[in-house]
Amino acid sequence: MPHAVGVSLAAKMDKKDIVSFVTLGEGSSNQGDFHEGLNFAGVHKLPVITMVENNKYAISVPLKKQLACEQVSDRAKGYGMPGITVDGNDPLAVYDVVKQARERGISGEGPTLIEAITDRYTAHSSDDDDRLYREKGEVEAAKKKDALQSFAVYLRDTGVLTDEKEEALHKEVEQIVNDATDYAEQAPYAEPEDALKYVYEEV
Ligand SMILES: Cc1ncc(C[n+]2csc(CCOP(=O)(O)OP(=O)(O)O)c2C)c(N)n1
Ligand SMILES: [Mg+2]
Known part of the structure; x- marks a missing residue:
């Protein structure tokens, strides 16, 4: 986040047609950098698109224990930018919202927060046993999407x-x-x- 926001600040100062794009997991969106970055981008109307891939788990921690609000995109309001939730399993829908966010950035309207809802088909890593915190059926259903x-x-x-x-x-x-x-x-x-x-x- 800090790097993406810094790149967009440089682009604005140099009057370059650049929109920076950063992606992170929803778990990472609970850490300080995310909020500082969005706030700075919002205050200075910087051309940066932040996409959070929300797969509903931060390693083993489910979404309900991560967010006090309903959706990651709700957080955008606090930073003065649009927050959009999109079906991350639909490439054309994702393309559409990213394209609009880019146009906002290029035309000087400022940053956008996009939350792409998706699923994790495996454990977080080889050290993580996801059978301990989610049902097998949940993963099987997700794989169908x-x-x-x-x-x-x-x-x-x-x-x-x-x-x-x-x-x-x-x-x-x-x-x-x-x-x-x-x-x-x-x-x-x-x-x-x-x-x-x-x-x-x-x-
Ligand atoms: C600054 C920092 N804090 C904590 C960790 C430990 N850590 C690694 S992955 C992770 C959770 C990430 O969750 P998410 O972004 O949702 O990724 P996912 O589990 O969905 O792949 C944490 C807390 C880390 N790598 N870096
Ligand atoms: Mg996650």
Whole structure:
């Protein structure tokens, strides 16, 4: 949040057509940075879009124990910006609200908070056993709404996606991921002094 808001402040000062975009989990939206960032962005009408992916759990903590209000988007009011809740499993609906938020940012109207409702199909990490805090049925039901599946069906129905295109796409994605993995695994460790970079202006 602080970085995204800082980038949008720089864009406004430099009169550049930039809208910054930041995503975080709903659990992260309960921490200080989120609120300071939104407040600063709201006060200064900065071109930043904040998207909270609300999958209803912060590791094992359910939404009811995270928020005192109903929705994450309700918090936008306190920071003087629109707060929109969208079905995060519907790519076209998400595209629509992000596009509108971008137009707001570009035209100088300021920031937008978007809450995309979605689901987590696995435990938080390999250290987390989600059978301890949620029913198996809940996860099974959520998987049926997986946008990767439902959007693929939609694209097939509308004739956009074919077997050949899907295979080519998977190959391309696999290649990109493999290349990035190789690049990262072969990259040298950062120099310790690098930790001091980009904090203070270097004169
Ligand atoms: C500043 C900070 N505080 C606490 C943690 C420990 N922590 C890691 S993930 C997490 C919960 C994140 O919840 P959410 O953003 O909803 O992500 P999800 O569990 O849905 O993946 C916490 C508290 C952390 N990584 N950093
Ligand atoms: Mg979460």
